Amino acid sequence: MRVILVYDISTETKEGVKRLNRVRKIARRYLDHVQKSVFEGELTEGEIExxxxxxxxIIDNDEDFVIIYKMPPSIMIERDILTNTNDPTSNFI
Amino acid sequence: MRVILVYDISTETKEGVKRLNRVRKIARRYLDHVQKSVFEGELTEGEIExxxxxxxxIIDNDEDFVIIYKMPPSIMIERDILTNTNDPTSNFI
Structure with missing residues (x-):
């Protein structure tokens, strides 16, 4: 499946900063890092689980927010990045 | 088109906090607020532009990050929210 992962980890505490680093490390093992808190890629159902x-x-269920979008592998997703951030992958994924 | 908007506005300065509030206000006029910096909805190409x-x-091209995913309206998007945040829309959008 095509996957988009977005997270928002509360970094108001030292623990939160640790969680953010650990979440980013895990996400990088599975997906491509688009920018900041957005990751994309192609995963099987087993890998997603x-x-x-x-x-x-790792995450704090009350403080943090993590969402995973799952879509059929074949679909065409167009991506517009409105800022000067580098776009490590092509505009169509 | 089906749209997912994700932003990451730098709030290290007072101006950044103002930008965040204005970005959120604009996003709410067009899309459903899923949680924190994630919005979803159905928009025409004209509305997207x-x-x-x-x-x-509004955004600061160097400090902020804004990404818009555009997908065909007909596709099935499954959404897993891993935290206790309320899910204002159904799991399938």
Missing amino acids: KLKFELQC | KLKFELQC
């Missing part, structure tokens, strides 16, 4: 399990072991 | 124009008038 493993990713979710690893993230859930 | 208007949204982009309004956002670009």
Whole structure:
């Protein structure tokens, strides 16, 4: 499946900063880092479940926000990045 | 088109906090607020261009990050929210 992962980890505490770093490390093992808190890629259902399990072991359910969008692999997703951030992957994914 | 908007506005300065509030206000006029910096909805190409124009008038191209995903209207998007945040729309959008 085509996957888009977005997270918003509360970094108001030292623990939150640690969680953010650990979440980013896990996300990088599974997906391409688009920018800041957005990751994309192609994963099997099994890989998605493993990713979710690893993230859930770390995130704070009340403080943090993590969302995974899952879409059929064949679809055409167009991506507009409105800022000067580098776009490590092509405009069509 | 089906649209997912994600932004990451730098709030290290007072101006950044103002930008964040204005970006959120604009996004709410066009899309459903899923959580924190994630918005979703169904927009025409014209509406997407208007949204982009309004956002670009506000955001700081070097400090902020704004991404818009555009997908065909007919596709099935499954959404997993891993945290206790309320899910204002159904799991399938």
